[in-house]
Amino acid sequence: MAAPKRAQPEAAVRANLPFIYREYSPEQLRQVLHKMYLIRRFEEGAEECYMRGLIHGTMHLSIGQEASAMGICMPLAEHDQITSTHRGHGHCIAKGAEVKKMFAEFFGKTTGYCKGRGGSMHIADVAKGNLGANGIVAGGIPIAVGAALSAKRMKTGKVVVSFFGDGANNEGAFHEALNMASVWKLPVIFVCENNGYGMSTSTERSTAVKNIAERAAAYSMPGVIVNGNIFSEVAEASHRAVERARAGEGPTLIESKTYRHRGHSKSDRNRYRTKEEIEDWMSNRDPITLFENELQEFGIIDREGVEAIREAVAREIAEGIQFAKDSPSPDVRDVENYVYTEPA
Amino acid sequence: MDAMVRELSYAQAIQEAMALAMEADERVFLMGEDIGVYGGAFQVTGDLVERFGAERVMDTPISELGGAGVAVGAAMTGMRPVFEFQFSDFATLAMEQIVNQAAKMRFMLGGEVSVPLVMRFPAGSGTGAAAQHSQSLEAWLGHVPGLKVIQPATPHDAKGMLLAAIEDPDPVMIFEHKLLYKMKGPVPEGHYTVPIGKAEIRREGRDLTIVATSIMVHKALEAAETLEAEGIDVEVVDLRTIRPMDKATIIESVKKTSRLLCVYEAVKTLGIGAEVSAMIAESEAFDYLDAPVVRLGGAETPIPYNPELEKATVPQVPDIIAAARGLVQGTR
Numbered sequence: 001m002a003a004p005k006r007a008q009p010e011a012a013v014r015a016n017l018p019f020i021y022r023e024y025s026p027e028q029l030r031q032v033l034h035k036m037y038l039i040r041r042f043e044e045g046a047e048e049c050y051m052r053g054l055i056h057g058t059m060h061l062s063i064g065q066e067a068s069a070m071g072i073c074m075p076l077a078e079h080d081q082i083t084s085t086h087r088g089h090g091h092c093i094a095k096g097a098e099v100k101k102m103f104a105e106f107f108g109k110t111t112g113y114c115k116g117r118g119g120s121m122h123i124a125d126v127a128k129g130n131l132g133a134n135g136i137v138a139g140g141i142p143i144a145v146g147a148a149l150s151a152k153r154m155k156t157g158k159v160v161v162s163f164f165g166d167g168a169n170n171e172g173a174f175h176e177a178l179n180m181a182s183v184w185k186l187p188v189i190f191v192c193e194n195n196g197y198g199m200s201t202s203t204e205r206s207t208a209v210k211n212i213a214e215r216a217a218a219y220s221m222p223g224v225i226v227n228g229n230i231f232s233e234v235a236e237a238s239h240r241a242v243e244r245a246r247a248g249e250g251p252t253l254i255e256s257k258t259y260r261h262r263g264h265s266k267s268d269r270n271r272y273r274t275k276e277e278i279e280d281w282m283s284n285r286d287p288i289t290l291f292e293n294e295l296q297e298f299g300i301i302d303r304e305g306v307e308a309i310r311e312a313v314a315r316e317i318a319e320g321i322q323f324a325k326d327s328p329s330p331d332v333r334d335v336e337n338y339v340y341t342e343p344a
Numbered sequence: 345m346d347a348m349v350r351e352l353s354y355a356q357a358i359q360e361a362m363a364l365a366m367e368a369d370e371r372v373f374l375m376g377e378d379i380g381v382y383g384g385a386f387q388v389t390g391d392l393v394e395r396f397g398a399e400r401v402m403d404t405p406i407s408e409l410g411g412a413g414v415a416v417g418a419a420m421t422g423m424r425p426v427f428e429f430q431f432s433d434f435a436t437l438a439m440e441q442i443v444n445q446a447a448k449m450r451f452m453l454g455g456e457v458s459v460p461l462v463m464r465f466p467a468g469s470g471t472g473a474a475a476q477h478s479q480s481l482e483a484w485l486g487h488v489p490g491l492k493v494i495q496p497a498t499p500h501d502a503k504g505m506l507l508a509a510i511e512d513p514d515p516v517m518i519f520e521h522k523l524l525y526k527m528k529g530p531v532p533e534g535h536y537t538v539p540i541g542k543a544e545i546r547r548e549g550r551d552l553t554i555v556a557t558s559i560m561v562h563k564a565l566e567a568a569e570t571l572e573a574e575g576i577d578v579e580v581v582d583l584r585t586i587r588p589m590d591k592a593t594i595i596e597s598v599k600k601t602s603r604l605l606c607v608y609e610a611v612k613t614l615g616i617g618a619e620v621s622a623m624i625a626e627s628e629a630f631d632y633l634d635a636p637v638v639r640l641g642g643a644e645t646p647i648p649y650n651p652e653l654e655k656a657t658v659p660q661v662p663d664i665i666a667a668a669r670g671l672v673q674g675t676r
Contacts, residue, residue: 081421115454122452131420132453136444142410143445146417146425153373153399154422173440176410183405338455339489341513 019236024074026300030309032074032231033295036066036288037313039090042099045317046089046106046120050266054325055106059120062090064229064261067287068193069094071226071234072161072256075242081129081147082161083140086121087193087260088133091163096128100320109327116330117338129158137198138164138171141190145181148188148251159187159245161238167198169212178253182219187245189238190253193228199264200272213255221251228258229287232294259285349532355388355525357499358464361506362389362426364535366396369424372510373400375415376428376464377408385430386466386525412438412463416446419461424510431477432465432519435485446515447490461515462506468521468559468609469658475646478654480610482519482557486586486619492516492540493587497561499529501584504538512540521559521609543590545597549579551672552603555594555620557583560607560659567664576672586616591623598629603671604637609658612641635675640667 014022020029043063049055062069069090073082076095084091092102097113105112106120113125124132131147134140144162151158168174169192181188192212196203209215216223224241226233234256241252259281263270270278295301301309352360365372374396379389380403393401404411408429415425429435435442442463449459469478486493492514496502502520509516546561547568556564561582568578579597583589598604604624606617617639624630624637643657 083417113454114452114456117454118452124453124456126453126456131417131457132449134445136440139413139440139445142413142441143417143420145410146414146419146423147421148417149414150418150421150423153418154371173409173413176405176407177413179405180407180410180414338451338453340492341450341458342455 018232019239020232021298023235023239029295029300030305032070033288033292033301033306034309034313035093036070036231036291037309038099038316039066039069039093040288041313041317042093042102042320043089045321046103047262049106049321057119058265058267059106060087060265061262062087062260064281064287065193065195065258066090067231067291068228068234068256068258071231072163072191072238072254074235075239076129076159076161079129079156080159080161081131081144082163083131083144083147084133084163085140085165085168086133086135086137087165088123088163089120092123092125092130092133095125095130097125097130099316100323103320103324104327107324107327108329109324110330111323111327115338138168138173140164141168141173142177144188145177145186148181148186149184151187152184157246159189159242161189161191163191163193165198166192166194166196166203166207166212168192169215170198170206178219178221178251181251182221185248185250187248188251189241189245190251192253192255194255194257195260197264197272202272211255213253216253219253221253223253223255225255225257228256229285229290231287231291258287349530351528352499352531353525354499354502354520354527354529355386357503357531358388358506358520359390359392360531361503361510363392363395365426365507365510366400368535371422372424372426373402374426374428375402375404375411377404377406377430379403379428384428386522388464388525389428408434408437409441412441413445415461415463416441416449416459419459419515420449420457424460426462426464426510428464429466431473432467432481433476433479435465435481442485442491442517443488447488450514451490458513459515460513462509463515463517465517465519466522467519468523469647469654470523472649472651472654474649478647480519480608480642482517482586483610483615485517486616490515491587492585493519494540494585495519495558496538496584497524497558497582499527499531501538501544503531504536505540505584507535508537508540511537516540519558523559541585541588541590543584543593544582545579545593546582547578547580549577549601551577551601552605552668553579553581553594553597553601554605554607554664554668555581555583556607557586557616558609560609563659563661564607564664566661567668570665571668574669576668578668583616583620589619589623591627594620594624595627595629598624599632602632602634603675604633605640605664605667605671606637607640607659607664609642611644612639613644615641617641635671638667638671640664
């Protein structure tokens with residue numbers, strides 16, 4: 001009798017690895033770390049420019065939520081589409097935007113993604129599939145369903161991700177959009193980045209269910225909860241949802257539990273949460289630190305490699321800000337451009 | 345009348361435009377509440393679902409906000425949706441998507457997208473449907489840059505303007521007066537368009553310009569018959585588009601007649617009449633005026649249920665005749 005075939009030791013080890021180490025090459029994972037740093041430093045750079053009066057208006061920083069943006073976008077192809085939120089800088093970079101054009105937009109310059117008409121709250125990169133951040137809570141959710149309807153009707157094979165926050169799950173648009181997406185089995189993934197607060201109001205005070213993912217049951221779609229600060233968990237959930245969508249099985253609701261280190265916007269005095277709470281998330285659950293340590297443990301990157309990423313990102317940010325500063329402002333005479341499609 | 349030109353009702357003309365557009369362009373599809381087998385609340389989509397199938401004549405849940413958003417998203421990504429509101433009043437449920445998203449998307453994104461979206465709004469009073477199913481809210485949307493807002497008054501224009509709207513790269517809002525749906529008129533066969541942004545002089549006259557919209561065009565024409573017998577020669581301008589407004593046609597008409605009466609069904613204040621009269625006051629036609637401009641619009645009240653009260657809230661033919669007489673008498 002032949003002895004039972006033993007699994008190859010390497011394959012056995014591999015099967016026990018977290019999802020991302022089975023799915024992606026070391027180089028891809030180093031790229032992820034690079035991009036997470038790029039998001040973090042972009043927002044820190046934007047914040048500094050704001051403090052120095054170089055950027056006006058306001059902005060909503062996603063510092064602390066980088067693993068969520070990167071993990072969700074990881075299985076997306078370039079032609080796949082997203083709709084984003086007022087806290088959308090990370091989504092934009094994760095979907096492939098260039099930081100110099102984002103800085104230029106924040107500076108209100110013609111070289112910006114929206115030619116200086118949109119700013120932080122409407123940052124978009126249509127060529128890379130980002131249909132735009134949105135200043136209206138839940139505004140992008142039905143739009144994503146519409147994009148998914150186009151994908152299904154035109155048989156493009158695209159999937160669409162709609163990012164939104166915990167605040168949006170109490171808007172009527174959330175209910176209407178998720179219901180329609182499920183009824184029509186559209187290739188769309190609803191990603192609720194639950195950072196615990198809709199501006200100052202905690203989810204405990206605003207939301208009748210403990211987990212927003214529980215609401216998926218009402219729309220007969222899978223509801224998945226992930227630790228949004230652990231890249232591998234987010235990426236794995238996104239993979240499953242993308243596969244399901246591409247197979248024509250319909251939408252998924254992913255709740256990515258995370259935290260924003262900064263306030264809601266630039267006017268926030270942080271009176272609704274404690275210093276200890278913020279400190280805990282920053283020190284013990286920072287998504288970049290967690291991912292970086294894990295990559296080092298797995299021998300995918302060493303200290304020098306991390307340092308090289310940091311330096312490269314710092315250069316990219318500095319060049320981006322310089323590009324924005326050097327770019328031309330729009331001509332005031334063009335103020336009415338883009339309201340309507342210009343005659344050919 | 346030309347024997348070659350058939351008569352169709354306003355509703356049939358709209359249906360024919362939608363069918364032609366769907367035949368010509370596979371990106372065009374219809375969505376709305378009960379527009380499939382039911383045929384639409386006013387039977388405008390009728391049997392189109394049988395010809396084009398449920399994917400292209402698509403019933404939505406009763407979700408005006410979400411449905412409007414789906415239409416915006418589909419329009420941004422290559423489709424050409426024609427979204428029917430069951431009643432124009434329900435636009436109030438979808439204002440977020442219409443005003444914040446559809447109207448502004450191209451602008452906010454620096455011209456990187458277009459939103460070729462058509463929304464159809466059955467509007468107006470006269471059906472006994474009371475306060476929440478009878479409003480005329482076109483000026484609300486006319487106030488929003490990024491939208492185009494049209495009010496075809498005849499079956500001919502309903503078909504031609506809807507085809508123009510579907511071919512337009514930007515969001516076009518069509519307000520269709522419910523009492524016009526059964527009105528018949530000549531409608532050419534096949535494809536043609538009536539340009540958005542062009543008013544039409546329905547009747548030429550020397551003494552008075554009436555700028556009217558939608559069903560009021562017909563009431564103004566009826567009033568003009570009576571007034572003609574009294575020796576008052578009325579010019580009736582069918583505004584057709586409220587954004588962008590055809591200022592030149594109105595200015596030229598007022599320069600000719602020296603008197604202006606604006607007639608519209610929507611609540612009188614802060615509306616189309618205010619815009620038309622202010623536009624004239626700002627133009628070279630102001631110096632030609634022989635009398636103050638008069639606005640005749642809806643009463644400052646919701647639309648009531650009782651039929652006599654309902655009629656009393658919107659301008660009727662005798663009101664137009666009286667206003668015209670008042671304007672002309674003593675100023676010739």
